[in-house]
Structure formats: structure tokens, C-alpha cells
Amino acid sequence: MTEPTHNPPHVLCVNPWIHDFAAFDFWAKPLGLLTLAAILRQNNVRVTFMDCLDRFHPMAGPGTRVFPDGRGPYRKTEIPKPDILKERAPGRYSRYGIDPEWFRTDLRQMDPPDLVFVTSLMTYWAGGVRETIAAIKEIFPGIPVVLGGIYATLLTDHAVKHSLADEVVPGNGENKIQEIVYRHTGFSFTPRLDPKDLDTLPLPALDLITNLTHAPILTTRGCPFACEYCASSYLEPRFRRRSPESVFQEICHWHNQRGVKNFAFYDDALLIDARNHAVPLFKAIIEANLNLAFHTPNALHIREITEQTATLMFKAGFKTIRLGLETTDFSRERRLDCKVNAHEFHHAVTLLKDAGFSRDQIGAYLLCGLPDQEIxxxxxxxxxxxxxxxxxxxxxxxxxxxxxMWERAKKASRFDLDLDPIFSNNALFPCLGKTISMKTISQLKKLTK
Incomplete structure (x- = not known):
């Protein structure tokens, strides 16, 4: 371990490239990594942030496409498919994000860091993580690289073996950051955090983002449900939530300081116990008359939609409503978790429409490509x-x-899901049943129009 020092270190935080068949910026930001960056800055650590997905990198020049809601396409460069995919998957494979030479130039021009944090999201994006870490090590050989995030948590052994990181940290990094920094740099600090109180966390360091066209908002951690296809309860075993006041202040902060108008709620359970959580938040937004736009890409629980919540969401400025429906097979024999019945679904839709939402604003997620699913x-x-x-x-x-659902998926998949996380890519439809082909998937897409 490094000898103890009183000099605050320089920590580089990196959001890696994506390797995939398709990718798009659906209000995506590395919220966990930027929260760690904020904790470090709060304790006098110097932080630099580099985003390999930066749609507004200075070298990109003008012409970056931005939708009115802040979303937009990533820069895309076709790359060779991994050998394991070449004979098994059609379609072009690409790197999404900035040009590698831009990244290397940025690294060369910055002061060398003492420690590097890299985050990760989808397990099947492991290739982009590895390429990112390889580039960092090329420019800064000998500087320790620590990998965290969802891939590092769900497939820790794979990340240890293949990511090139010097250390892989599964789970919540906020509770381990002090130990990690001390172990690699010798710098000691005591975070002013209470793991049980999310309000003690500093605002994520979104100010480090080049062009903040939208801001993520996370009001809760975890989910009280345990859907068989979802890893939320594994990644966040305890359901915790912030106070409505702290969330409202964060929204005001990014609107007033950076002019942000579009906010995406990352919650898996935004409307749970709405009377004490979402309702006072929505009322505060309405009373402030901020004229903002809100989006719910992670879906709302249909049973929690009432006349009051629907009306308040419309008045507060929600523009994109997504419902976690999964299927309209409401029978008791259905294989998916039954979180809602037919009456509850149709009643929620009626409430949202009566509140003022249009057909184009309300969408219901339907799962496709499940093990043994029929067309x-x-x-x-x-x-x-x-x-x-x-x-x-x-x-x-x-x-x-x-x-x-993992074990059932492995039995149903035409790929060996344990062999490589790339086979979990939903673009491959790894668990397609005998009655569903890629042709029928295309027909299903047309049917949604």
C-alpha cells in the first residue's frame, strides 16, 4: 500500500465506450460515478471526469443532433465483431462514443491522475469497458484503475479476469470509497455520509458534463418488488428514499445553475407511498411554476396511479409516461409476475387520459423475447x-x-450464457422460442405503430 500522505490525490473518473449493435442516449448519465466524484470533491480530492460517450465533445464540431427532450444519437464507428459472435450474429457491430484518438489526446493533455475510477452498465458492454481501460493504461501505465458499476457487480469474476482493471469493486461504491482511495493513494478522509439517509449524499457532479441537455433524478434506491427478470433487488437490496424537499432542491439547482429543462427519473418505484413522497414533490414543482419537462424511462407501477398522482404529474410537466405492464395476459396461469390486473391497467390509462396526457405521451412496456414466449x-x-x-x-x-429467471433463460437460450456476457445482448434475442424468429420480431415492431 502507498505510504500515508496528507496531499489530496487527483482522481480521474471515466464513463466507458459502448460496444453494441445499437445504442442511443435515452436520458443516460453515469449517475453513480458522478455521485462518487461529488463525494471526492466534498473531501478536497481533485476530480477530472472524461466521458467516452460525450455527444458534445469539443472535437466533434457543430451539428450534434439534439432532440427537444435532450436525447440524441451517440457518435458511431463500426468495429469488427468479437470472434465469438462472427458466425452467430448478423448485423453491424459498432463502438458508440468519441473517437479513440480524441480520448487519448485528452488523457495526454491532462495532469496524470493518482487513481482512475471506471464505471460500467450492461454486462454485455464488457468489450467497451476493456477497450477504455486499455487506452487509459496505455497513456498512464502503472496508475491503478478501479472498476465498479453494474457489470462489475453482476459478473465480478468475469470483470476481474477480462476487464484489465487493477481492482473490481462490486456493490455500492459510496460505502467503500474512503477505503479504496486510502489503499491506492494513502490519502485518508472521512465522508460525511449516513448510508441509511440518502439526503446526506452530495448532489452528483453533473456540472462536470460538457453540455447538460438533461439531468437524471434518483429519488429512491431499490425496489419493493422482486420481478423475476429484474436485478434491482440484487443491486440495491434495501428500499430507501430521499425526502421530497431534497429532490425538489436538486431539480431547482440544475435548472437555475445550468438551465436544465428536461429531467429523467431513474427510480424503479417513484410512486410507492406517493402520499408521503411523490405527491409533496409534485406539488412543490407545480407551486414553483418552473415550466420543466419530466420523463419516466424506468416505468411507473400501474397500481400506484391514482386520480391525484395522474393529475399532479400532468400539472408538474411530465411529458413521457412509461408503464411497467410487461404483458396483457392477466390470467393466474401466466408465468410472469402479476403486479397488475386488467381492471387496474385500464383504470390507470383512463386516469392518465382524463388528466390530460395524450396517446403519444403514454407508453406501456411489453416484454418480448422471454424464455418459451409465444408470438x-x-x-x-x-x-x-x-x-x-x-x-x-x-x-x-x-x-x-x-x-x-436466469436459470430458465440459460436453458432456453441458443447460446451458452455462462460463456460470455455478450450472449446476453437483447439485440441477439438470446431466448427466442421456436415460434418466434427475427422476421416475426420485425413484424411485431410494425404492429406497434
């Missing part, structure tokens, strides 16, 4: 959602380790 079930769900007067949104199933 008729997906078609029926699409038609039922369209009949209700809202938009069906296909959510392609990704097999995720540590979920109840």
Missing part, C-alpha cells in the same frame, strides 16, 4: 395496449445473472 402472446398484448388508446413499447428481454 401470439406478444401480438395479443400489443393489440390490447393499442385498443386501450396508448402506445405499446416493446422491451426486449436481457437475461441477467442473479435474477430468478
Amino acid at each position: 401470439e402472446a406478444v401480438e395479443s398484448s400489443i393489440l390490447e395496449v393499442k385498443k386501450s388508446g396508448i402506445t405499446p413499447v416493446l422491451a426486449y428481454y436481457t437475461p441477467i445473472p442473479h435474477t430468478p
